Amino acid sequence: MAHIHLGEGSFPLWALVLWTTLGVALVGAVVYRIRKGGIKTHQIALAGIGAAASFAIFQLNIPVWGGIHMNLTGLVGILAGPLLGALIALVVNIFSAALGHGAVGLLGANTLVNASEAIVAYYAFRTLLRMDWDIFPAGASAATLGLSAGAILMGAIIVISGVNGSALPRGDLTIAVAGLVGLNLGVAVIEGILTGFVVQFLASVRPDLVGLVDRTTSEESAGVTA
């Protein structure tokens, strides 16, 4: 897993309310920005099918450390942008929770974690491209940065909330969670490298998708079918 879905009931009630409120505020702000700017049909279609692809990719078992699963949220952020990336993170979390993966009550917290991955990855990628980085290192670094931000936010959310039923002081809890964050940072590097290769591949067949050429100049489909 490149991002952690916290288990149901892990947090006390006040934390559940807090993260849900913050998650709703983030999604509300995104929806407001999208509605204000006027969402185009192609953005709806891209977000819907992009979320489906992200959800499908999670089904693939990657043979690292016995098997890990990835949603490629960093890549989704790079391709779809910060606003649609945040919406995709929410929708993927809703579908994951409905299938028993992730927590229904922690949709707010999980959306904050995953949306931060997509948003940080997008802005990092754009910044690195402006600094004349090549596609592979820019994609890999941006995704790694985004996923690392998500992992650290996930750890911070656990430490701030505390674990339901645990008498452990915050300092000791921080030590316990540090291992989990460290493991996620390791996976972030692997997913970052994989994202770099995927971005490089996409740039070779559809450079408009990663912003290398104007989208309107690339009207021809690559003709990709399953």
Added chain:
Amino acid sequence: MTTLSNHVPDPRLITAYSEHREGPLHRVNPWTKVGVVGALVLAVTVVESLPVLAGLYAATLVVYGIAGLPYRRLGYWYTLPLLFVVSVAGPLAFLEPGVPIGGALTTPIGELSVTWAGASLFGELTCRSLTVVTFALTATMTTRYADIAYLLGRLLPRPIDQVALLTYRFTFVMIETLEDLVKGVLARGASLSEFWANRRIYARILGMTLLTAIERSERLVKSMEARGYDGDITLYGDVPRPPAREVVAVVACYAGIVAYTLVVAYQVIPV
């Protein structure tokens, strides 16, 4: 060999159960199931007694069985939720203060032991997580595709509902696309057993999956606009309000949880 996982629930199998099986839970109103999921989330958050949590978990397991759903599959699907429990509660079981179980192991960094409080916490977190996982799967495996689409359309604000409806529709297509791509590279002699040696093949599979998704979305835009799409994917289905007895049952669930919270969990009302 890398394939699609059997420990991650396959939406196609879940939909097959909801569409082609007929059990007692299939006849329960979808709104009622949503209400029960909310009640269970609240319950596992406020209840702190291991026997009560274990009872709740046992009850959801019984409901899962009554619905005629497969326990063996459920065992596979528990892999990821249990991994998350272990990743959080595992270290806590050792760090939690209390009386050690069966003595302590001396290590260079000090004595290491699982305490009774740590083991109890592990059990609590496991029951909390698996209770909702089990019922969420029960609900999705007994609710028809059209009904889930209707609930998504009603519960989520625009444009999230539109994105969610397209995601639900195309999840099945994208999984088949990914499966075809994996089969294709395996048929051409590739080995996906090691990640690093095959990183470019993985990138190509994932890149092609995303590219297929994007190209499909571009074709979809044309067909949506040709049909006069104005920001609303019309849903022709309808999920009626739940019958009175189901409403009473859901209200009773919430009332019980609120009473438990006030009396036992937070002791706002002394007994």
